[in-house]
Amino acid sequence: MAEHDADADEGLVTRYLEQARVQRRLAPRTLELYAEHLTLLRARAQEARLPLLRVQTAHVRRWMAQLHAAGRQPRGIALVLSCWRSFYRWLGHERLIAANPVQDVQAPKAARPLPKALAVDDAMQLADFSRPDADPWTEARDRAIVELLYGCGLRVSELTGLDLRHSAGARGWVDMDSTEVSVLGKGGKRRAVPLGRQAVQALQAWLALRGQGAAGRGGDDGAAALFIGTRGARLTPQAVWKLLRTRGIQAGLAAPVHPHMLRHSFASHLLQSSSDLRAVQELLGHANIATTQVYTRLDFQHLAKAYDAAHPRAHLRSPAHAEPEVPAGDPKKKPP
Known part of the structure; x- marks a missing residue:
C-alpha cells in the first residue's frame, strides 16, 4: 500500500474513534478494544494492499476465516465484526462508501454452554x-x-426487589396467605410463583426475626424490603452473591455457588421430575420457550448418567465402558 493510503486510513480510524468517544460516549475500555480491532483491520487491509475504503465483503469473510483458523473463539470474532461493522457504518454516514462490506458477514456459531446446575443431592445439602x-x-x-432462589427459581434481582407486602410501587412481594411470590421479571413481565412448604417455613422464621436489630434504620426502601442487611438497608444482588458463595463453602459443596446456579437447578430438577417444559417456562418467566429448552439438555445428561450407572447393557454405548475381550482358550478366562 502506498504511504499516503496508510496515512489516509490512519486518519479515518482516528476520526471514527474520536466520534465514538464524543458522540457515542463509549467507555475507555471499549474504545481500547475498538482501537485494537481497527488496528487488526488496517493490518489485514495493508497485507492485501487495499485502502480501507476499498475493502469488500469477500475480503472480510476471508479475514474472519483466518482468525477462526488461528484459534480465535466465535465470541471474539463476533466482537471484532461488531467493531468493523460499526466503523463501516460510520463511513457510510460520511458518504465515503456506497455499501457496508461487513453488514452481511456473520461470526461462526458458538456452542451454547450448558447452564451450571447443582446435582439434586448438592442442592438439598x-x-x-x-x-x-x-x-x-x-x-x-x-x-x-x-x-426462594432454589424453591422458586427467582433471579437475584427479583429476589432483592421483593417487598414485605404489596403496594403500588412494589416490584415484587410475598403473599403468605396464598403462598405465592409475585415478581417483576425481564421486560416488565409480572409472574406469580408458588411457595413450597420449606420456603414458607423459612420465610416465617425470617419474618419473625426481621424486625429485630438494625431493621428499620435503612430508610424507606429498607423498611419496605423483604431482605435487608445488618444496617437495615435493602440487600443488594452483590451481597447475595457473596453470602451464597460463603454458604456453599460452609456447606461443603465443591462448586462455587451463585444465585443463577440455584435458578438453573430449580429448572433442571423440575424437568427431571415432570418433563413439563411449558410449566417450567412459565415459572421461570421466559418469553421464548427456546430459552427454556436448554434445560432439556441438562435433563438428558441426568438420564444418560442414570442409564450408564444402572443398565446392564450401558457399557455398549462407549468403548471406554467395554470389557476387554479374552481370546478363546485363554487359561485366565473365567467360566460362565
Missing part, C-alpha cells in the same frame, strides 16, 4: 445446611434466601 453457632437473625435470612 445447601438448602438443609444450618450453622448452629451463627447469629439467628442472619441465619434465618440466609436460609430464606436459599429457599
Whole structure:
C-alpha cells in the first residue's frame, strides 16, 4: 500500500474513534478494544494492499476465516465484526462508501454452554445446611434466601426487589396467605410463583426475626424490603452473591455457588421430575420457550448418567465402558 493510503486510513480510524468517544460516549475500555480491532483491520487491509475504503465483503469473510483458523473463539470474532461493522457504518454516514462490506458477514456459531446446575443431592445439602453457632437473625435470612432462589427459581434481582407486602410501587412481594411470590421479571413481565412448604417455613422464621436489630434504620426502601442487611438497608444482588458463595463453602459443596446456579437447578430438577417444559417456562418467566429448552439438555445428561450407572447393557454405548475381550482358550478366562 502506498504511504499516503496508510496515512489516509490512519486518519479515518482516528476520526471514527474520536466520534465514538464524543458522540457515542463509549467507555475507555471499549474504545481500547475498538482501537485494537481497527488496528487488526488496517493490518489485514495493508497485507492485501487495499485502502480501507476499498475493502469488500469477500475480503472480510476471508479475514474472519483466518482468525477462526488461528484459534480465535466465535465470541471474539463476533466482537471484532461488531467493531468493523460499526466503523463501516460510520463511513457510510460520511458518504465515503456506497455499501457496508461487513453488514452481511456473520461470526461462526458458538456452542451454547450448558447452564451450571447443582446435582439434586448438592442442592438439598445447601438448602438443609444450618450453622448452629451463627447469629439467628442472619441465619434465618440466609436460609430464606436459599429457599426462594432454589424453591422458586427467582433471579437475584427479583429476589432483592421483593417487598414485605404489596403496594403500588412494589416490584415484587410475598403473599403468605396464598403462598405465592409475585415478581417483576425481564421486560416488565409480572409472574406469580408458588411457595413450597420449606420456603414458607423459612420465610416465617425470617419474618419473625426481621424486625429485630438494625431493621428499620435503612430508610424507606429498607423498611419496605423483604431482605435487608445488618444496617437495615435493602440487600443488594452483590451481597447475595457473596453470602451464597460463603454458604456453599460452609456447606461443603465443591462448586462455587451463585444465585443463577440455584435458578438453573430449580429448572433442571423440575424437568427431571415432570418433563413439563411449558410449566417450567412459565415459572421461570421466559418469553421464548427456546430459552427454556436448554434445560432439556441438562435433563438428558441426568438420564444418560442414570442409564450408564444402572443398565446392564450401558457399557455398549462407549468403548471406554467395554470389557476387554479374552481370546478363546485363554487359561485366565473365567467360566460362565
